[in-house]
Every structure is written in structure tokens, then in C-alpha cells.
Amino acid sequence: xxxxxxxxxxxxxxxxxxxxxxxxxxxxxxxxxxxxxxxxxxxxxxxxxxxxxxxxxxxxxxxxxxxxxxxxxxxxxxxxxxxxxxxxxxxxxxxxxxxxxxxxxxxxxxxxxxxxxxxxxxxxxxxxxxxxxxxxxxxxxxxxxxxxxxxxxxxxxxxxxxxxxxxxxxxxxxxxxxxxxxxxxxxxxxxxxxxxxxxxxxxxxxxxxxxxxxxxxxxxxxxxxxxxxxxxxx
Numbered sequence: 187x188x189x190x191x192x193x194x195x196x197x198x199x200x201x202x203x204x205x206x207x208x209x210x211x212x213x214x215x216x217x218x219x220x221x222x223x224x225x226x227x228x229x230x231x232x233x234x235x236x237x238x239x240x241x242x243x244x245x246x247x248x249x250x251x252x253x254x255x256x257x258x259x260x261x262x263x264x265x266x267x268x269x270x271x272x273x274x275x276x277x278x279x280x281x282x283x284x285x286x287x288x289x290x291x292x293x294x295x296x297x298x299x300x301x302x303x304x305x306x307x308x309x310x311x312x313x314x315x316x317x318x319x320x321x322x323x324x325x326x327x328x329x330x331x332x333x334x335x336x337x338x339x340x341x342x343x344x345x346x347x348x349x350x351x352x353x354x355x356x357x358x359x360x361x362x363x364x365x366x367x368x369x370x371x372x373x374x375x376x377x378x379x380x381x382x383x384x385x386x387x388x389x390x391x392x393x394x395x396x397x398x399x400x401x402x403x404x405x406x407x408x409x410x411x412x413x414x415x416x417x418x419x420x
Contacts, residue, residue, distance in 0.1 A: 237267070
């Protein structure tokens with residue numbers, strides 16, 4: 187499978203997933219995605235618009251990810267929205283997909299900040315020295331900037347999508363990429379990638395997980411810690 191074909195496949199899968207996503211200016215290499223705050227976290231109830239740019243070398247080079255909605259987090263720059271996350275920036279594998287980013291990698295980062303390697307010094311300092319004030323500020327940012335109905339309405343207007351009634355996020359994308367073969371699936375990933383390749387255990391801020399067990403299956407096992415697996419359906 188060529189790089190272009192893999193881009194088309196992964197974009198199609200993201201657009202057809204439960205995430206509200208859209209191509210930007212009909213460019214298959216540029217997307218906007220709405221992300222819910224993880225349940226039982228400080229970010230629960232908020233929604234963030236995230237900008238995605240896919241390089242020509244994908245999947246061998248990771249996508250560029252940036253928060254367009256303001257967020258208070260030690261590893262996310264408040265002004266630019268840049269994300270400091272090793273699994274995206276340094277230890278990315280061609281076995282990973284964009285679904286991994288939004289279902290696992292970013293939610294894990296929100297749940298487990300790494301204050302020792304910050305992009306937001308103020309957030310890092312509060313996290314380390316005054317956890318109560320840190321939690322209060324995170325929640326205030328969620329209320330002020332990540333209001334569900336406001337973010338979704340703005341997203342829908344900007345992307346030309348049908349507006350969401352009742353603040354529901356998981357309404358699916360109104361954009362599709364029609365040139366894909368509907369019979370394509372993860373079993374057709376580039377033959378240059380060995381199905382039996384041993385992917386090193388990844389860690390998101392000291393939380394270990396095994397991102398991919400079987401490339402030919404639609405179910406990917408993600409370990410939330412070193413001794414437990416969670417089934418994730420693509």
C-alpha cells in the first residue's frame with residue numbers, strides 16, 4: 187500500500203468513526219476533529235477542536251496535532267496548542283493510526299500529565315506545587331473555553347456541517363472521502379510493514395500500554411497499564 191492509499195484509508199476511518207471530524211477545505215491531509223474530555227477526569231464535560239496535518243511520509247511520520255480550543259495542561263502550549271507527547275513526537279510507529287491518537291494517546295495525556303517535561307510552565311508549576319489550585323484552573327478553562335454547545339456550534343459553522351442538537355458530539359462526520367474502496371481495511375496495510383513486527387511497549391507519562399497486537403484484526407488491544415488490556419474497536 188502506498189503512503190497516499192494509507193492516508194486515504196486512515197482518514198476515511200476517522201471520518202466514519204464516532205468522532206465528529208471534517209476535512210479542512212476538502213484537503214485530505216488536513217482535518218479538524220472534536221475531542222471529548224475523558225470521563226472521570228478534570229476535563230470531563232469539555233469539548234476541544236483539534237487541528238490535524240498529515241505529512242506526505244505518513245504513516246512513517248506522525249501527524250501534526252494542535253489544540254485550537256484553549257486548554258490548561260502542562261504538556262500543551264496554551265498559545266499555540268502544540269502537544270508534547272512522545273508517542274506522537276518521538277516513538278511513533280507506522281502501525282499506529284489516527285484513531286489511536288484520539289481514542290488513546292491524547293486521552294491518556296489528559297489523564298496523566300508529565301509536569302517534568304512541560305510546554306506550559308504555569309500549569310506544570312501548579313500541578314507540582316498546588317494541586318488544588320491546578321484542578322480549579324483546569325476546570326475554569328473547561329467552563330470558559332471548552333463549553334460543549336459553543337465549541338460544537340462553532341465547529342459546525344466553520345466546517346459547514348449540520349448543527350448538533352442537544353449538544354451531542356458523537357453524531358458522525360458529514361464529510362466522507364468517496365474514492366476509497368469500501369472493502370479496504372487494516373489487513374491491507376503496507377506489505378513493507380511486517381504483521382509480526384514486535385512493537386515496543388509505549389509509555390505515556392509512566393503509564394505503559396501495548397498499542398498494537400494484531401494488525402489484521404479490527405480489534406486492537408490497548409493496555410492501560412502493564413498488566414491489563416482493553417479491547418478497542420476501530
